[in-house]
Amino acid sequence: MTILDPSFLPVLIFVLRVSNNVIGTLRLILVSREQRLWGFAFASLESLLFAYTAGQVITDLNNIPNLAAYVFGFAVGGVVGMQVENRFVKSYESVTVIASRDVSHEMALALRERGHGVTEIMGEGAHGEVEELHIIVHRRDLHQVLNIIHDIKKDVFVTVEHSEFIRGGWIRAHRR
Numbered sequence: 001m002t003i004l005d006p007s008f009l010p011v012l013i014f015v016l017r018v019s020n021n022v023i024g025t026l027r028l029i030l031v032s033r034e035q036r037l038w039g040f041a042f043a044s045l046e047s048l049l050f051a052y053t054a055g056q057v058i059t060d061l062n063n064i065p066n067l068a069a070y071v072f073g074f075a076v077g078g079v080v081g082m083q084v085e086n087r088f089v090k091s092y093e094s095v096t097v098i099a100s101r102d103v104s105h106e107m108a109l110a111l112r113e114r115g116h117g118v119t120e121i122m123g124e125g126a127h128g129e130v131e132e133l134h135i136i137v138h139r140r141d142l143h144q145v146l147n148i149i150h151d152i153k154k155d156v157f158v159t160v161e162h163s164e165f166i167r168g169g170w171i172r173a174h175r176r
Helices: 009-032 036-058 064-088 101-113 139-152
Strands: 092-099 119-125 128-138 157-163
Touching: 009 036, 009 064, 036 064, 092 101, 092 139, 101 119, 101 128, 101 139, 128 139, 139 157
Parallel strands: none
Antiparallel strands: 092 128, 092 157, 119 128
């Protein structure tokens, strides 16, 4: 006698596979914050969900609905996991722009007008005076900052680097 209706099994596999990925993301966040006990608990739950869902699929690889639920559950779980990470992990990017002085100053003013902190540094490039801009942004604001820069001048030199540690300075308030 089966407790679970076989037509419901693909839905269960899908939900458990999504949950498995989200729990894996949360586990990595907890481990990176040195929450070892919670990391251990989430790792245990993650492996239990994986073993159950994989077992349901591996025992009958000809069952296309179960296999599809497993595959798409993993894919959706990855997307949901990224959303969870964006929500709970403050991540910063360091943007550097090098352009002529007048163009970079215009960019700095536009960025400050939209609430971003900008440091302007004078320099000398291959073709004369340049200005270097340093902007530290939340990862979720990176696209907006790059658009502001691109709207003013498309072909300026821009680099983006991940910043692990930020203290002090002016960083736009983290939006909720």
